[in-house]
Amino acid sequence: MSDYQVVGKSVRRMDTIAKATGQVLYTADLSRPGMLFGKILYSNRAHARILNIDTRPAEALPGVRAVITGTQAPNSLYGIYIRDRLIFATDQVRFIGEPVAAVAATSQAAAAEATRLIRVDYEDLSPLFSLEEAIAPNAPILHPHLVEYGSIYPYIRYGNVCLDAQLNMGDIEQGFADADYIFEDSYHTAPTHQAPLEPHACLAEIDDNGRTVVSTGTQQISVLHTELALALDLPLTDIRVVPVCLGGGFGGRLGTHFEHICALLAQAAQRPVKIILTRAEVFTTTAGRAPYTIRMKVGVKKDGTITAKDTDVLVDAGAYADQTPGTATHAITVAQGPYSIPNCHARARVVYTNNPNWGCMRGYGAQEIAFATESIMDTVAHKLGMDPVDFRLVNLSHEGEISLSTQPLRCVTIRETMEAAIKASGYREKKGRMGPNRGIGVANLFHATGYLSSSATIRVNEDATITIISGVTEVGPGSQTVLRQIVAEVLGVAVECVRIAVVDSDSAPYETGSIASRTVYDAGNAVRLATEEVRKKMVNIAASRLKCTAEDIAVEGGWFFQFTNPDNRISFKDLIGIAIYVTGGPLLGSASWLAAGPFPEPVGEGYGQGPMGTFLFGTHVAEVEVDPETGKTRILHITACHDVGKAIYPAGVLGQIEGGVVQGIGAGLFEEMCLQDGRVVNPSFVDYRMLTALDTPPITALYIERPDPTGSFGAKGLGEPPIIPPAPAIANAIFDATGVQVNEIPITAERLFYALSLKKISPTAPATQANKTIRKSDHR
Amino acid sequence: MEKEITLQVNAKSFSVDVGSGELLVDVLRDKLGLTGTKKGCGTGDCGACTVLLDGKPVNSCLVLAVSVEGKQIETIESLGDTNHLHPLQQSFIDNGAIQCGYCSPGFLITAKALLDENPNPTEAEIRAAVAGNLCRCTGYATIIRAISAAASLTTEVKSE
Numbered sequence: 001m002s003d004y005q006v007v008g009k010s011v012r013r014m015d016t017i018a019k020a021t022g023q024v025l026y027t028a029d030l031s032r033p034g035m036l037f038g039k040i041l042y043s044n045r046a047h048a049r050i051l052n053i054d055t056r057p058a059e060a061l062p063g064v065r066a067v068i069t070g071t072q073a074p075n076s077l078y079g080i081y082i083r084d085r086l087i088f089a090t091d092q093v094r095f096i097g098e099p100v101a102a103v104a105a106t107s108q109a110a111a112a113e114a115t116r117l118i119r120v121d122y123e124d125l126s127p128l129f130s131l132e133e134a135i136a137p138n139a140p141i142l143h144p145h146l147v148e149y150g151s152i153y154p155y156i157r158y159g160n161v162c163l164d165a166q167l168n169m170g171d172i173e174q175g176f177a178d179a180d181y182i183f184e185d186s187y188h189t190a191p192t193h194q195a196p197l198e199p200h201a202c203l204a205e206i207d208d209n210g211r212t213v214v215s216t217g218t219q220q221i222s223v224l225h226t227e228l229a230l231a232l233d234l235p236l237t238d239i240r241v242v243p244v245c246l247g248g249g250f251g252g253r254l255g256t257h258f259e260h261i262c263a264l265l266a267q268a269a270q271r272p273v274k275i276i277l278t279r280a281e282v283f284t285t286t287a288g289r290a291p292y293t294i295r296m297k298v299g300v301k302k303d304g305t306i307t308a309k310d311t312d313v314l315v316d317a318g319a320y321a322d323q324t325p326g327t328a329t330h331a332i333t334v335a336q337g338p339y340s341i342p343n344c345h346a347r348a349r350v351v352y353t354n355n356p357n358w359g360c361m362r363g364y365g366a367q368e369i370a371f372a373t374e375s376i377m378d379t380v381a382h383k384l385g386m387d388p389v390d391f392r393l394v395n396l397s398h399e400g401e402i403s404l405s406t407q408p409l410r411c412v413t414i415r416e417t418m419e420a421a422i423k424a425s426g427y428r429e430k431k432g433r434m435g436p437n438r439g440i441g442v443a444n445l446f447h448a449t450g451y452l453s454s455s456a457t458i459r460v461n462e463d464a465t466i467t468i469i470s471g472v473t474e475v476g477p478g479s480q481t482v483l484r485q486i487v488a489e490v491l492g493v494a495v496e497c498v499r500i501a502v503v504d505s506d507s508a509p510y511e512t513g514s515i516a517s518r519t520v521y522d523a524g525n526a527v528r529l530a531t532e533e534v535r536k537k538m539v540n541i542a543a544s545r546l547k548c549t550a551e552d553i554a555v556e557g558g559w560f561f562q563f564t565n566p567d568n569r570i571s572f573k574d575l576i577g578i579a580i581y582v583t584g585g586p587l588l589g590s591a592s593w594l595a596a597g598p599f600p601e602p603v604g605e606g607y608g609q610g611p612m613g614t615f616l617f618g619t620h621v622a623e624v625e626v627d628p629e630t631g632k633t634r635i636l637h638i639t640a641c642h643d644v645g646k647a648i649y650p651a652g653v654l655g656q657i658e659g660g661v662v663q664g665i666g667a668g669l670f671e672e673m674c675l676q677d678g679r680v681v682n683p684s685f686v687d688y689r690m691l692t693a694l695d696t697p698p699i700t701a702l703y704i705e706r707p708d709p710t711g712s713f714g715a716k717g718l719g720e721p722p723i724i725p726p727a728p729a730i731a732n733a734i735f736d737a738t739g740v741q742v743n744e745i746p747i748t749a750e751r752l753f754y755a756l757s758l759k760k761i762s763p764t765a766p767a768t769q770a771n772k773t774i775r776k777s778d779h780r
Numbered sequence: 781m782e783k784e785i786t787l788q789v790n791a792k793s794f795s796v797d798v799g800s801g802e803l804l805v806d807v808l809r810d811k812l813g814l815t816g817t818k819k820g821c822g823t824g825d826c827g828a829c830t831v832l833l834d835g836k837p838v839n840s841c842l843v844l845a846v847s848v849e850g851k852q853i854e855t856i857e858s859l860g861d862t863n864h865l866h867p868l869q870q871s872f873i874d875n876g877a878i879q880c881g882y883c884s885p886g887f888l889i890t891a892k893a894l895l896d897e898n899p900n901p902t903e904a905e906i907r908a909a910v911a912g913n914l915c916r917c918t919g920y921a922t923i924i925r926a927i928s929a930a931a932s933l934t935t936e937v938k939s940e
Contacts, residue, residue, distance in 0.1 A: 010876075012873075013873075015881070016873045017862055018881075019878050019881030019884050020865065020872050020884055021856065021862060021865070021869065022814075022815070022816020022817070022859075022885045023816065023862070024881060025815065028815075195916060196916055197820045197916050198820070198880070247818075247880045247881065248880040248882060279820070279825075476879035476880030476917045478879070654876070655917075659879070659917050662919030662920065663916070684821065684825060685825035685826050685914060690916070691920075692911045692914065692920075693907040693923070694911045696919055696920050696921070699919065
């Protein structure tokens with residue numbers, strides 16, 4: 001693929017100098033004349049009726065300019081999937097960390113003091129902290145109006161279950177009847193937090209036309225805009241969202257969690273208001289990754305062929321649905337894994353509790369499912385006496401087969417990524433020869449992207465530079481650079497000539513945003529199509545000037561020329577002049593994109609996810625050493641191979657893999673939001689353990705390129721994939737090292753020590769409480 | 781209670797009124813407009829607010845402004861500007877060590893302190909030096925490579 005001039009080259013990013021010199025402004029760095037500081041008062045009860053809120057002492061404090069509660073906020077329900085909440089709790093609070101009131105004052109100290117002076121009288125209600133309690137028949141109902149709530153899809157909902165969705169392929173009962181053995185187990189994944197280094201911040205102000213202007217770092221301008229309009233009960237034209245440089249996203253800057261409060265304070269005070277959340281507030285109030293409980297059952301033949309797989313996912317939504325319905329439906333979409341399974345069924349239920357309001361994080365639903373799938377694959381291989389790699393190899397998905405979400409799988413590269421990772425890691429040589437307390441484990445990746453809308457406009461400027469008008473924000477990995485490369489390649493110009501416009505919600509066309517591994521694929525396709533449209537216009541002008549047909553025109557190095565007679569040519573710049581002054585008018589191209597494909601056919605209503613544009617594959621190999629005295633796991637090496645379709649910006653690809661693997665190790669070994677009666681008890685970087693530079697092992701990052709014809713220059717997506725396989729690969733390596741499987745992540749030293757101790761006492765005992773003894777099938 | 785103090789920041793003198801409990805990071809950012817120093821946690825856990833105090837890296841969110849009168853303070857703004865990048869800044873850019881960029885000023889300042897004291901650090905020494913700085917994007921590999929590359933570059937220049 002060396003035909004490309006710009007695609008496939010690690011070109012220079014435009015944003016790194018300002019970031020390296022400290023000149024770039026993040027939201028907290030913004031200031032306005034007369035600016036006030038906002039502070040939010042959060043509920044300290046998990047479930048309680050609000051009897052009274054007395055704001056008078058706060059209002060009397062010097063420097064306080066506005067105090068607001070639910071009575072001053074619009075009575076308009078909002079929510080991305082299910083419209084189930086108001087900006088402030090009014091009659092009752094449902095989690096510790098739910099906004100109850102807010103203050104704007106002339107200093108941060110005054111705002112903080114004022115929130116402390118607000119007196120809220122609560123009457124405690126019985127809380128629900130566990131999924132079992134919440135789905136029990138007589139459980140208190142947390143949302144009595146659940147079925148009346150608006151939602152983007154007609155989800156099946158009842159009791160405390162806000163979504164109940166199923167996918168089915170083949171005959172699951174027959175599949176288990178055909179099996180020689182059946183294995184069943186339960187898995188649990190802990191709630192985690194995106195924990196971007198930049199604490200969430202927002203600046204809201206009222207402009208000269210009375211519009212509310214919200215400046216903040218976001219992964220999705222358009223969706224934040226829509227959500228704000230819904231929550232504030234204003235038309236979209238009365239709100240302007242201005243994206244500010246974002247200090248990390250990872251799924252944490254979707255929709256709104258406090259920006260609407262900042263807007264209300266600015267409206268109330270008629271002054272600019274800035275809110276910067278404390279790190280503890282970020283951890284407790286901004287919707288981390290939801291905890292999953294997954295029951296999985298696999299039927300196999302003696303030769304290792306899988307005949308059936310059944311998956312039952314229970315998701316703790318916390319107090320409000322937020323992003324959890326999307327993660328749950330995605331989880332069942334990929335529940336079969338990258339394996340060919342004729343009879344497959346998956347069900348997901350999302351359940352309200354009084355735990356914190358959970359959302360989504362990088363690898364939403366897919367990371368959780370992959371932990372279960374890749375763990376049970378090793379369980380089965382072990383019981384069959386097969387090598388885990390060989391067992392996977394006999395069951396891999398094939399090109400063109402229909403997935404559980406009733407879509408044909410295209411560009412299936414799992415065999416290639418497995419072979420590359422196995423070879424690079426030296427798995428075959430190392431397996432069984434790692435030495436005492438050491439082990440090696442494998443995990444595969446099955447994920448999908450290419451969904452939800454994008455649109456873009458390309459403007460060819462008078463001096464032959466190009467401006468991309470797109471709502472894609474730069475979360476960090478270099479997505480905007482990729483868009484510039486796509487445009488430069490299509491128009492045959494240098495990448496330095498292509499810049500991204502500074503946009504806001506007024507100027508950017510609708511863009512779902514930098515989420516769900518979709519930017520390069522979806523936004524990239526919108527940008528490519530818009531560029532192709534403008535190129536077509538230019539080619540037509542060139543053809544008419546050069547007196548040949550459009551098919552005869554080639555574009556290269558800033559020239560449009562007749563393919564058969566390269567001397568018959570016109571420069572890019574002259575052509576723009578002709579367009580502006582002679583024929584056709586200024587050159588613009590616009591395009592909209594939404595991945596096409598057969599729509600999924602779920603079992604009944606309640607699934608709601610559209611077709612996926614492209615499927616993502618990868619394989620990781622983990623090597624570990626376990627200290628049997630303490631249960632501490634040390635990662636010796638990770639080999640990570642991903643199929644990216646086409647690496648448009650190779651430096652970005654490697655950066656994504658290395659960074660994602662480290663987050664994946666965090667999920668596997670350390671990261672957990674610890675809850676006690678609905679309260680996050682470790683809301684700090686000291687107690688929420690992320691990897692430091694001392695904890696990261698050597699990582700071999702590899703990628704393969706099998707171009708997907710539906711992506712720009714064949715590119716798929718890579719935002720989330722690298723975070724997905726590390727946890728199960730590590731768990732499988734620990735299994736190899738110790739003979740103990742731990743079915744709960746993170747596998748902290750305490751959890752592993754406990755599991756190892758149980759094994760010492762009783763070698764046949766299950767490793768964790770959730771772990772049920774594997775049983776032989778009765779069906780034989 | 782506010783008191784006027786004189787701070788030596790990036791080789792310039794600033795007279796500024798500060799409260800007794802005011803933190804250096806807030807004075808730098810809010811009163812001197814030096815917003816290159818970032819605040820990631822406010823509790824000394826993430827290193828984003830690292831500045832040099834008489835050449836030593838400190839978390840400026842754990843330092844009272846009134847306690848550093850007379851000391852030399854260096855922030856990211858002193859390292860290099862767009863037209864004169866410090867070798868470390870150039871190396872971070874060239875090695876893909878900057879993604880979202882929020883942790884970058886803290887890492888750069890910590891790395892400068894390391895190279896000032898130890899121009900030829902081993903990888904282990906680099907990792908130990910930046911262990912107090914968190915990065916959520918890169919997984920540290922590119923940052924370690926960038927510091928290592930800047931060190932060899934600086935050493936080469938010196939030995940010429």
